[in-house]
Amino acid sequence: MTTRTRLLDPAVGRALSAVSATAKKGLGDPALAELVVIRASQLNHCAFCLDMHLALAREYGVSERQLDLLAAWEEAEDVFDERERAALALTEAVTVLTGGTSQAFGSGGGFVPDEVYERAAKHFDETRLAHLIGLVVAINNWNRVMVSRRIPPGGHTP
């Protein structure tokens, strides 16, 4: 497995970083941001992003128990609170827009279900929600540019 290309236009890279940074700042919850970003990276199978954000999550003090059980958060009710669960459900819906066969979304999928959106809207005001959606979009961006170019994990130093 070798890297396909490391090329990425610097202006594209800067704009991708700006989308991430502004969304994360507006969400105002670095630990939750890492849970969201790691869950999306699991769904998109991005090794580089998982490696980087698992390290960041530990820096922010996210517990090992949460990181261990994140891929099965729905079955781990005692480990994630309602706000985290609402954010993770939204993360999955926004990430798996295509529906299809993803295990995270069963055989249905497509769109963002009303119940998922409304559950998130109960826990996040409109400003936080807009930034939470922005954060899910931002990590989906990175997942795409990293997986496509096959950037290996390990390049990130905390």
Add this chain to the structure above:
Amino acid sequence: MTTHTETTTTVEYAPERPARLEWAKHAPEVYKAMVRLETAARKGLDHTLYELVKIRASQINHCAFCIDMHTKDALAAGESVERIVQLSAWDESRHFYTAKEIAALELTEAVTVLTDGFVPDEVYDNAAKHFEEAELAQVIAAITVINAWNRFGVTCRMAPGHYEPGQYK
């Protein structure tokens, strides 16, 4: 947009659903960064190809707003109705598209449907045959950006039907 008048009958359409969230208003810095990303990603790419990529990704992600916008932009730029209509079945209508466009469409699908697993070597390698390295990086960036707009559009339920070609240019 709610009625369509035939010669003798009037058909009632379902009502338009309101948007869930004016995300750009609530996250203006994120929106500005997205606009910069859009500008950076389209740099150096053929406009015809760019719109095909945008429409195909929007179809796969079911983004009604983006489909509305990019089909209108493509038509305004001289794209044929036939090529737009056939796009969701391009694999069966390859003779409507160039080999380079097909390579880009294959890559668009693979990069868009990441949740079903990676980007296959044969898809990447075929794209790499048709695009030199820097241009290919731009195609990947372009696919990434339309995926981003699709996510905002679908999640916030932005309503299709109101876009005028070139509105955001």
